[in-house]
Amino acid sequence: MAKDFLKSVEDRRTYYGISKEAVASDERIQEVVEHAVKHTPSSFNSQSARVVVLLGDNHDKLWNITKETLRKMVPADKFAPTEDKMNAFGSGYGTVLFFEDQKVVEGLQEAFASYADNFPIWSHHSSGMLQFVIWTALENEGFGASLQHYNPLIDNEVKQEWNVPESWKLIAQMPFGKPVAVPGEKEFQPLENRVKIYK
Template sequence: MSASIKSLIDLTKARRTIYELKPELPTGVTEQEITALASAIIKHTPTSFNIQNIRAIVLYGDANKKLWSSVYEATKEFPFSGRPKSLAETSYGTIVFFNDQTTIDEISKKFEVYKDNFPIWAANANGAAQIDIWKAISAMGLGANLQHFNPWVQESVKDKVDGSWNVVAQLAFGVPAGEAGEKQFADYEIKEFR
C-alpha cells in the first residue's frame, strides 16, 4: 500500500466526533486557512452532472455564539437542547452546509427522467464534502462534531444566505478538550465477486 493511500486511511480513522471542545484554534492555524480549506474541498467535490450544489458559510466568534444561542433559545423545551447550549460556549466556529435548491431544480427540469434522484445525489455530494472537510480540519488539530439542527439554523442564518440555500448540516469545531468515545464496528466485510 502506498504512503499516500495509508495517509488517507489514517485520516479516515482519525476523524472522530469530539463533543468536548475549547473555543480556540490550534497554534499556527488561522480562520483564513479553515475557510480556504473548506472552499477548496467544496470546489473539488464531485457532484452529479457537475451541478455544483454545495454551499457553505463559516461562522466565527460572535456570529458562531449567536447561531448556537439562537438554536438553544428555539429548542430549550426539547431534551436535546443541551447540545446547542454547549456549542455556544465551547465551539470556536461552525461550518454550515447547504444545498442550493435552484441548481437542483434547474437540472431536474433538463433531465426529468432523473428528477427524483437529483436531491439524493445532491445530498450524497454534500455528505462527501462534509466528511472531507472534517478529516482535513482534524488533521489540523481541531476537534469537531456534525449537527443537524437544520430548521433552527436555517432561521438563524436566513439573512446571511440566498433564499434558495437549504441547510443540510453544521460542523462545529474547536480545540479538543476531551477524547472521542469508544467506537463500535459492525461485523461486515466487503465481498468480492469475479
C-alpha cells in the same frame, strides 16, 4: 509529512468536547474549506454545495439562536441537558454550515426530466461527501468536530441573520474547535457482514 489518506479517514471522529482555542489560523480554515468546496465531486458536476463559515461572535450567535429556538419547544424542567449540549457546541471555535442550492437542483430536474426524482437525492450525496471532506480536513489541522442537524428549526433565522439566499437549503451544521475530551471507543460490525468481494 502529511498523513496517509486512510489514516486520516480512521482518525476522523466525533468530538463533543471542544474549546475556542485556535489550532489553525482563520486564513487556513478558509483555505481548507474553499479547497474542499472546489474539489469535492457532485452529480453532473452540479457544484450545488454552498457553505457559510461562522467564527467568533457569529459562531456564538448561531448556538444562542439554536438554544433559544429549542427553549420554546422543550419543557422547562427538561431543558437543562439541551442547554448543556448547545453550550458545548458554542464553546468551540467555529461552525461550518452546509447548504445545497435548490435553484441548481431544480435546474437539473428541468434539464434532465427522466432523472428528476433523483437529483434531490444526489444533491444530499454530494453534500455528504463535502461534509466528510471538510470534517477530515479540519481533523488534519488539529480541530475536533461533530455533525449536527437542527434544520429546519433554525432555517429562517439563519437565513435572516447571515443574509443567506432563499434558494439555499440548510443541510447540516458542523461545530469545531480544539479537542478537550477524547471520543469513546468505537465499535465495529464484522466486515464480512458488510463487504462482499467477487473475483
